[in-house]
Amino acid sequence: SAVISQKPSRDICQRGTSLTIQCQVDSQVTMMFWYRQQPGQSLTLIATANQGSEATYESGFVIDKFPISRPNLTFSTLTVSNMSPEDSSIYLCSVLPGTSGRVNEQFFGPGTRLTVL
Amino acid sequence: SQKIEQNSEALNIQEGKTATLTCNYTNYSPAYLQWYRQDPGRGPVFLLLIRENEKEKRKERLKVTFDTTLKQSLFHITASQPADSATYLCALKTGTYKYIFGTGTRLKVLA
Numbered sequence: 001s002a003v004i005s006q007k008p009s010r011d012i013c014q015r016g017t018s019l020t021i022q023c024q025v026d027s028q029v030t031m032m033f034w035y036r037q038q039p040g041q042s043l044t045l046i047a048t049a050n051q052g053s054e055a056t057y058e059s060g061f062v063i064d065k066f067p068i069s070r071p072n073l074t075f076s077t078l079t080v081s082n083m084s085p086e087d088s089s090i091y092l093c094s095v096l097p098g099t100s101g102r103v104n105e106q107f108f109g110p111g112t113r114l115t116v117l
Numbered sequence: 118s119q120k121i122e123q124n125s126e127a128l129n130i131q132e133g134k135t136a137t138l139t140c141n142y143t144n145y146s147p148a149y150l151q152w153y154r155q156d157p158g159r160g161p162v163f164l165l166l167i168r169e170n171e172k173e174k175r176k177e178r179l180k181v182t183f184d185t186t187l188k189q190s191l192f193h194i195t196a197s198q199p200a201d202s203a204t205y206l207c208a209l210k211t212g213t214y215k216y217i218f219g220t221g222t223r224l225k226v227l228a
Contacts, residue, residue, distance in 0.1 A: 004160075031214055042121070042206070043161070043218040058215075092160050096214065104149065106216065108160030 002027050002097045004109035012115045013083055020079045021112045023093035028073035031096040034066070037111070038089045046091075049076050083116045090114070120144070123207060123219040130197055131227050138192040138222045140207035145217070147209040150183055150190050155204045155221065164205075165192075197226045 003026040013019050023032070034046040047055045047068055055068040070076045080087050094108040122141045130136050140150070149168045153161035167174040167183040167190065174181045180193040194201050204221040211217050 033214070040220070042220040043208075045215060048214055094160070104151070104166055104210065105163045106151075106161075107163070110158070111160050113158075 002029060002095050002107040004093060004095060004107060006091075006093060006109040006112050008112060009110065010113040010115075012117060014117055015084055017083055018079055018081045019083065019114060020077050021091050021093075021114075023076045023078070023109055025074045025095055027097065029095040029097050030073065032070065032076050033094045033096075033106070034068065034076075034078045035092045035094060035108075036089045037092060043092065046078070080114065083114075085116045088114055088116045121207065121209060121217055121219040123205075124222045125220060127223040127225060129225045129227060132198060134197055136194040136197045136201070136224055136226070138205050138224065140190040140192065140219055142188050142209060145188070145209050145211060146185075147211060149210055150181075151208045151210075151216070152179075152181055152190075152192050153206040153208060153218075155206055161206055161218075194224075197224075199226045199228050202226050 005024045007022045032049045035043040037043045045058050046061045047057045049055045049068045049070040051070045051073050065081050067079045090111045090113050092108050092111045094106045120143045149166055151166045152164045154164055155161040165176055165181045167181045169185050178195045182191045202225045204223045206221040207219045208216045
């Protein structure tokens with residue numbers, strides 16, 4: 001299994017500013033993902049972040065708006081840039097530890113609740 | 118278009134009864150389907166995975182079925198307890214590392 005922490009747990013930000021969300025894992029993992037969960041909506045994958053390579057973004061998400069860093073196997077950041085109220089959401093990181101017998105289980109962080117005014 | 122549907126309305130059941138949640142999908146041929154539990158203010162927690170060649174999977178009081186012909190999965194919680202109250206999400210693996218999640222069904226077990 002993997003234990004994941006995220007910072008901040010919540011924030012209220014002004015339009016036009018940026019926020020960087022941190023994701024820390026208690027073990028080394030190759031596959032790390034960033035999701036967005038808007039109120040009443042399902043989780044939507046923003047990007048896949050693998051250490052040592054550029055993040056892979058899903059349709060509708062671009063690097064200029066959601067730059068991601070993955071400096072090592074236990075840490076990643078997601079920045080929400082030039083925020084607008086439409087970016088108000090819960091942002092979650094998840095990992096696929098890929099341990100034997102549990103290769104397809106995703107472990108999620110607690111999420112960061114972002115409100116943009 | 119590709120879609121995953123779960124009952125958007127909350128499901129209220131009496132303690133001790135069996136809760137049954139539905140996940141329907143269209144235009145996918147997933148290798149497997151997963152169920153997660155999500156409590157308010159927390160990230161989803163993995164519960165069960167069922168592969169396309171499996172009809173049923175059990176874990177303690179949980180049971181999942183998977184009908185690839187109907188494109189449907191049913192998630193059952195037997196002898197439900199108030200502590201089972203949460204939102205339950207189904208997820209399909211649609212790519213090597215890509216998962217599509219349903220919107221979830223909120224379950225409330227009444228004491």
